[in-house]
Amino acid sequence: MKLVNTSEDVLKKSGQINDHEEVLRLYDEHSSEVKDWDEPEHKSQWCPGCGNFAILLAFKKAMVSLKIRPEEVCIVSGIGQAGKFPHYVKCYGVETLHGRALPVATGVKLANKDVNVVVVGGDGDGFGLGMGHFVHSARRNLDVTYLIHNNEIYGLTKGQTSPTSPKGTKTVSTPNGSIETPIHPVEQAITNGATFVARCFAGDMEQTVRVMAQAMKHKGFAIVEMLQPCVSYNPSKNHQYFKERCIRVEESGDYNPTNKNWALALVHREKAGLIKDEKIACGILYHNDSERGTYLDELPESADLALVKQDISNVDIEGLLDKFE
Ligand SMILES: Cc1ncc(C[n+]2csc(CCOP(=O)(O)OP(=O)(O)O)c2C)c(N)n1
Ligand code: SF4
Ligand SMILES: [Mg+2]
Helix, strand or coil, rough: CCCECCHHHHHHHHHHHHHHHHHHHHHHHHHHHHCCEEECCCCCCCCCCCHHHHHHHHHHHHHHHHHHCCEEEEEEEECCHHHHHHHEEECEECCCCCHHHHHHHHHHHHHCCEEEEEEEEEEHHHHCCCCHHHHHHHCCCCCCEEEEEEEEEEEHHHHCCCCCCCCCCCCCCCCCCCCCCCCCCHHHHHHHCCEHHHHEECCCHHHHHEEEEEEHCCCCCCCEECCCCCCCCCCCHHHHHHHHHHEHHCCCCCCCCHHHHHHHHHHHHCCCCHHHHHHHEEEEEEEECCCCCCCCCCCCCCCCCCHHHCCCHHHHHHHHHHCCC
16 A cells, blocks of 8 residues: 555545545645644555545544634544544544444533534444444434545445445355345435434535535534545545436435435335435435434533533542452
C-alpha cells in the first residue's frame, strides 16, 4: 500500500478527487479554515482513490461551515480503515478497540456533555462486533454523531465479507459466495430508534457536507451511512457505480423525512428490488427532533453542569472502595 499524505496536492492526485471538480472548488473556497483541521503529523495510510479521503474532507468542511473549533470536538473510532480517521483530524480523538467505539463515546459524552462527540467506524466495526452497542446507543438516543463508512467489506484486513456485503459476494472468507442476507444500515438505524438517519455518497461533496453539518446540529443519535468506495477490495462498487445510481432524495416529489413510515417504505422498496434503475436515495432519510429526549436529558446529575466541570474536592469515595476489599 502506497503511503500518501492528506495535503491538498495529494487529494487532487487521488483518482476519486480528480473525478470531482466540485470537490476541488469547495476545498479551495474554505482551504485556510479547512487546513486548521489538518493533522500534518500523521501520514495517511489509505490507498489512493479510497472514498475515505472525500469523507475526511467533507467532515472538515462541515466543521468549518458550523464554525466549530477543533478543541470542541472529540472523535472516537473503532478499528479498521475508517477507524484511522482520528489520526488525520486535528481535534481530540480516541481510537479504541474493534467494535467498541460507541461505549467509549458514551463515556466521553457523559463525562463532558459540552463536547461534540463524533463516532467513526466501518461497516464491520459497527454491524459486526459493534452491533449490540449500535442497538443500545440508538434506543438511548445518545447525543452523538455516528459516521459509518460502508464499503461492504473488511478493508483493513484485506477484503473479507462484512455484515453489509450483498448475498453472493465472493471474497477470501466466502469463496463460494456469501449465503447471508446483508444488514441494511438505514433500516437498522430507524427501527432501533435513531432520530436522525442519513445516507450520503462520498463523491457528492456538497450534499455530504450539508448532511454532516445537520447531523452535528441534531440533538440525539444521528447516523450518516457513508457510501464509501473501497477501490482495492471491492472494486465493482467504485466511484462510477455510485455516481450512476445515487440521487439526492430531497429533490424527489414525495420527500417526507419527518415521517418514519415514509422512510421505512423506501427501505422496503429497496430491499425488495423495486427501485427503478437501482437508484440509491441519498440525503436525510429520517429526521425527527421532537420524537423523544436524549439520554442525557434523563440524567439530572449533569443537567446544570457537565460532570467533568463539577467540583469533586468534597467527594469521598473511601467508603465505597472499602466494600471491594
Ligand atoms: C476483536 C477483534 N476482532 C477482529 C479484529 C481484526 N479486524 C481489524 S479491522 C477488522 C474489520 C474492518 O472492517 P470495517 O469495520 O468494515 O472497516 P474498514 O477497514 O472496511 O474501514 C477486523 C475484522 C480486531 N482488530 N479485533
Ligand atoms: S483497502 Fe479499501 S478501505 Fe482500505 S484504504 Fe484501501 S481503498 Fe480504502
Ligand atoms: Mg468496511
